[in-house]
Amino acid sequence: MSEPAVRVVITGAGAITPLGLSAAASWQRLMAGDSAVHEWPDLLAAGYRCARAGRIEGFEAEPLRRGRALAIAAAEQAVESAGIGLPPERTGVFIGSTLGESEAFERAAEGADIDVAGFGVASFGEGLRARFGLRGASQSLATACAAGNYAVGAALAALRAGRIDVALAGGAEPFSRLSMVGFSRSRAMAADACRPFDEQRSGMLLGEGAAMFVLERADDALRRGAVPLAEVVALGLSCDAHHPTAPRPDGSGMRAAMQRALDAAGIAPAQVDWVNAHGTGTRASDAAEALALRDLFGAVVPRVSGSKGALGHALGAAAAIELAMCLEGLRAQLVPPTAGHDRADPDAGVACTQVATPARLRWVMNNAFAFGGLNSALLLRAWEA
Amino acid sequence: MEISAHCAASIDALLEREAVEAALATLAPLFEFDGARERSALFVVSSNAGSATAMRFWADAVRTGVALASPELFPWCLANAPCGAIARRFGITGPNFTCLGEANALTGALQAAADELAAARVDVALIVAFEFADTVHGRAELLGLRLGGAGPARCLHLDPAMIESAGLSLRSAISGLGKLLIAHDPA
Numbered sequence: 001m002s003e004p005a006v007r008v009v010i011t012g013a014g015a016i017t018p019l020g021l022s023a024a025a026s027w028q029r030l031m032a033g034d035s036a037v038h039e040w041p042d043l044l045a046a047g048y049r050c051a052r053a054g055r056i057e058g059f060e061a062e063p064l065r066r067g068r069a070l071a072i073a074a075a076e077q078a079v080e081s082a083g084i085g086l087p088p089e090r091t092g093v094f095i096g097s098t099l100g101e102s103e104a105f106e107r108a109a110e111g112a113d114i115d116v117a118g119f120g121v122a123s124f125g126e127g128l129r130a131r132f133g134l135r136g137a138s139q140s141l142a143t144a145c146a147a148g149n150y151a152v153g154a155a156l157a158a159l160r161a162g163r164i165d166v167a168l169a170g171g172a173e174p175f176s177r178l179s180m181v182g183f184s185r186s187r188a189m190a191a192d193a194c195r196p197f198d199e200q201r202s203g204m205l206l207g208e209g210a211a212m213f214v215l216e217r218a219d220d221a222l223r224r225g226a227v228p229l230a231e232v233v234a235l236g237l238s239c240d241a242h243h244p245t246a247p248r249p250d251g252s253g254m255r256a257a258m259q260r261a262l263d264a265a266g267i268a269p270a271q272v273d274w275v276n277a278h279g280t281g282t283r284a285s286d287a288a289e290a291l292a293l294r295d296l297f298g299a300v301v302p303r304v305s306g307s308k309g310a311l312g313h314a315l316g317a318a319a320a321i322e323l324a325m326c327l328e329g330l331r332a333q334l335v336p337p338t339a340g341h342d343r344a345d346p347d348a349g350v351a352c353t354q355v356a357t358p359a360r361l362r363w364v365m366n367n368a369f370a371f372g373g374l375n376s377a378l379l380l381r382a383w384e385a
Numbered sequence: 386m387e388i389s390a391h392c393a394a395s396i397d398a399l400l401e402r403e404a405v406e407a408a409l410a411t412l413a414p415l416f417e418f419d420g421a422r423e424r425s426a427l428f429v430v431s432s433n434a435g436s437a438t439a440m441r442f443w444a445d446a447v448r449t450g451v452a453l454a455s456p457e458l459f460p461w462c463l464a465n466a467p468c469g470a471i472a473r474r475f476g477i478t479g480p481n482f483t484c485l486g487e488a489n490a491l492t493g494a495l496q497a498a499a500d501e502l503a504a505a506r507v508d509v510a511l512i513v514a515f516e517f518a519d520t521v522h523g524r525a526e527l528l529g530l531r532l533g534g535a536g537p538a539r540c541l542h543l544d545p546a547m548i549e550s551a552g553l554s555l556r557s558a559i560s561g562l563g564k565l566l567i568a569h570d571p572a
Contacts, residue, residue, distance in 0.1 A: 140486050141485070157504075181446050241476050371465070373481070
């Protein structure tokens with residue numbers, strides 16, 4: 001079944017990532033094959049088994065409000081690039097994250113007098129509403145590593161339903177010592193580098209950051225003279241209902257999410273030009289995603305890339321940051337290289353881009369999956385009037 | 386919107402995992418409906434999911450050293466763990482949402498559920514508002530609602546605007562809405 005005829009577009013984007021303090025700067029380094037992931041002396045000194053991560057340098061924020069500050073900085077870029085004045089009553093805020101302000105939870109657990117109630121994911125949305133003086137709808141989605149896709153999907157639904165005229169949507173995640181320890185103790189962390197779909201892959205490495213977008217109905221955007229960056233067409237969702245942390249090994253849940261996005265968009269798998277894979281670099285998740293891709297697309301899998309080898313895994317911000325990279329790719333008609341992917345795992349059977357690859361890009365799928373068995377696939381289309 | 390089933394409970398449990406396990410029996414009738422599980426959406430709404438376990442996990446990590454932190458606790462630090470656990474128990478393979486906030490988050494979840502149903506992306510939407518124990522409240526409070534999945538005879542009408550009062554806490558909304566639903570549907 002196809003989505004309704006109300007078309008929704010992204011007219012502004014902003015991102016703060018370990019690769020750069022804007023979407024364009026991050027894209028340039030991604031295209032150059034750089035990686036922002038390295039070893040951190042403070043983590044080594046604190047006894048972390050894995051001390052490698054992608055952290056943002058050159059972005060100062062009050063430590064207890066770093067996530068909110070990242071979200072606001074990314075949103076300011078998005079609003080500026082959209083060239084829009086946000087209508088206070090008719091602008092919705094849709095933000096995704098995992099833990100909220102991890103530092104606040106850590107300090108409170110260490111004995112600091114902090115009421116953590118004001119530091120959860122909802123505090124990011126409250127900060128955005130306060131910064132821009134907004135009073136429209138708001139949703140805070142704690143859907144872990146898929147949260148950015150969920151937030152954009154929620155904005156899409158609210159715009160199509162006519163509840164709002166403009167949406168600020170995206171994801172934010174500050175660096176989290178708690179997550180470093182948790183993923184390390186879950187044996188999910190890589191020994192050296194994150195290598196999506198590579199035969200030598202050994203796990204993920206953490207990142208941080210934020211990406212935010214301005215979304216509008218296409219008619220409204222065109223009426224005010226905006227130039228859409230891309231059309232958001234459909235979000236496909238599913239749940240594995242299988243295991244707290246591991247995906248279904250056969251990839252059927254991931255495949256279902258991708259299939260639902262295609263069904264909602266009314267297109268065939270062969271029409272997808274580029275899949276930005278979730279690609280965490282863990283043995284299990286990449287194997288399941290590869291199976292899902294091969295099962296859905298058959299013998300001709302579209303170009304596949306992954307950026308967590310360059311950015312680290314920014315958890316609740318990852319899908320949004322990677323969506324920002326998808327927009328850059330659509331604009332440049334280029335698929336970025338996959339840092340860390342040197343030799344495709346023959347068992348997985350999915351080869352990722354290793355160099356920047358020019359391509360005719362019309363339909364792009366942004367995959368994001370999460371602990372709890374959450375699967376999401378967001379479908380974008382290059383803007384066509 | 387039409388409520389086809391509902392349930393409520395007050396649960397004596399400090400951490401999210403214990404509270405969810407204790408809630409499963411109460412929630413079970415909500416999931417007794419005909420229809421494909423992949424055509425069902427599950428929403429968990431909370432203001433504090435993950436908070437208690439995150440605090441416990443980090444306090445333990447500081448006490449034992451990070452190299453010995455509990456790997457079992459960590460997944461429950463994530464706010465979406467309760468939604469994933471409920472989906473696993475009842476085999477719900479459709480969309481799975483965790484919405485954080487106070488009463489406005491419940492309103493948002495109801496609207497999102499209505500969107501899913503209206504767009505025919507799902508046939509049934511299950512909404513579980515779950516406030517976990519915290520330093521002020523020693524018990525978890527739960528309200529479950531089902532939209533769709535039953536004939537109209539038992540349906541109750543709910544206007545989301547009535548829980549949209551500015552500043553209402555989710556705990557208050559759970560309590561007030563639970564009493565209202567029971568009063569109108571004593572069966």
